[in-house]
Amino acid sequence: MLRTSIQVGKLIGIPIRLHFTFLFILLGIILGFANGPTTEYRIPLGLGGIEMDSFLRYSLSSIAAVLFFFTLLLHEMSHSYVAMKFGTKIHSITLFFFGGLAMMEDIPKDPGKEWRIAIAGPLMSFAIGGIFLLTYFGIKTLNLVIYDPVAILVFILGFFNVILACFNLLPAFPMDGGRVLRAFLAKKMSFLKATKRAVLIGKIFAVIMVIAGIIADPVRFILTGELGSNLFTPLLAIFLYIAATEEESATITFATLEGIRVKNVMRTERTSVLEDMPIAELASKMLEEKTAEYAVVSENGELKGFVTFDEIKKLPAEQRHFLRVFDVISPFDSIGDIILKEEEAVEALKRMIRNKRIALAVKEEVDGDFVGIITKRDLATYMEMLKGSA
Template sequence: MKSSFKIGSVMGIPIKLHITFLLVLPMFAYVFAINPQPFGFEGVEPPMTRYAFSVLTALLLFASILLHELAHSYMAMRYGVNIESITLFLFGGVSAMEEMPRKPGQEAKMAFAGPLTSLIIGAICLFIYGNFISPNPSLSQSPIYHIIWILGSMNVVLGVFNLLPAFPMDGGRVLRAFYARRMSYVKATQSAAAVGKFFAILMAIFGLYVGNLWFPLIALFIYVGASEEERSTQVEVTLENILVKDIMSKNVVSVQPSMSVEELVQFMFEKKHMGYPVMEGGNLKGVVTFTDIERVPALDRPAAQVSDIMTRNVISVPSDAQASDALKLITSKNIGRVLVIDNGSLVGILSRTDLVHVLRLRSE
């Protein structure tokens, strides 16, 4: 089952909804429906109208989050970064970028673009409400105008919250860009992550003190995000300037599509590998792994062939690709290996284990 699905494209960027969005949208609508004005629509009758306004407000709020992410993506694309997709999650939106700009100035501008967009949206909504709606009692009591107040307030909160100097918020990236002008990129990431973890600990303590469990939950999100950013940056820099051809296995062991699954199991025991390209007459037909074997009942394995269970959609990289890019591909696809193909010919295979060995050696 897919965890997210595409709903459209903006600027050529696929926009996706994560399954958690479908869970949080009714929750947001319910919160708006039971809260009194000006932060909700309690008292609006009939109930159908109340919930209609609540759902509309929740949708507009997430549209604001989408604009926040599009601002990040627009700035990143200006610096040549490819945006794979934007996904709306339970806690907001995430832009899937191939890489972060390494130049401190570029990263700072890209990170700040999101909160700035939220603050501009919030300021415009609050200006309209304060100068044109609030002074007019007949307008200020209309539910449609409370939407403007809610959007204004929530976007200001979103903008300010994201400017906190803590990963994974945008303020953490702005802080890293500030540090990166004075130290190495890895050291800057470690310093910014340390600040983020400190903020998370303070937030968790405050939440426990006041008895609000939302603060520890958000603190956990921040702490994990800071730790993950620190780890991923360390990995990326460690693999920097290492090409796939430098670490791939060139002596590729392959199997025939006509081999039975039972023979393949025995072959795996002998060769000690968990996945193999499937070759026939020098042509690549697919790839087969132990996971494919597990889907076949033991009694059916003598009759089943490799061609029946192999994956024909082969994930591959060229030999001159960066090892860090290969690791991102392996991680995002949740696979154990990628085939290395140059000009249509299989020249090697790179496994997750190969990359882990390199990381350990370079770290030491």
């Protein structure tokens, strides 16, 4: 999903990326600011009720939308900044449809660090929201002569940042509040148990949100002062419910593999094929050896890449007779496709996910020999067996 994003710049050494869905949200925000209701609700949500030149209307709305983008970025930057202080490497920050996402190397499992990283974002949003709202009320009380649409946009930016902070503090994954909750639980129990408990609380919360959305929705109350239903909250709750379930299974995977090393899972037989082997021959070898992934090596033992059953099954039968392995392999990345025997199995899984690979070559040491391969399939089977024997 994150591949369809472009880098737009760098801040304190962190690449900032924009996902294409973010452009839709930016456009939506500009239109919302320009045409949203001004007086229909208790608070203004846009400039729709104000008579003004459309060029000015869209210019001001665009400036406000870009400012909103910066406040989202500052939220993510705060998470990243605190994480960097704890020595975590930040790959990038991507802004997409739902907001922002900081891609971190390894979120520390130390609860004391996790909650500080998680809380930094909402605190930043509260601070930004507070500054904008204070500015707005300052303008109002001092009765400064200021162009009305500007004051409205200042209010909206403040209001949205406070809402963003509150929303992020919901005690459900993947919201920051879910992480804070897990960190506090993890002080008293294992990380796995704390995750399960936090996921359960998040799910209960999601159910409460669905009921609240139907009976007495808080968003509706803020806007209109009336109690009643609103569809937005239940939809959000369903999203939170699904996200919580995903977080749970990811954590279970990582917790199951804790302490397991690459050497425990790697395969040392049926590991490689020669690059000039005909595809037809490889297909029968796979069947015979019941193996779906091989490393590909040259005549002198040099690693060239990987070949998998999924790749060759796509080839029409007539092509299998004249194509050879080197015609179909994915190019070998001499850093990303290698893992050392003594490294953690979790690290192998992460590297596969990050590089979209289903296998890695295992080496004894950095400049050492190729000793085996580790595949997603082997890891999955191994985890099943670990769970079964626990």
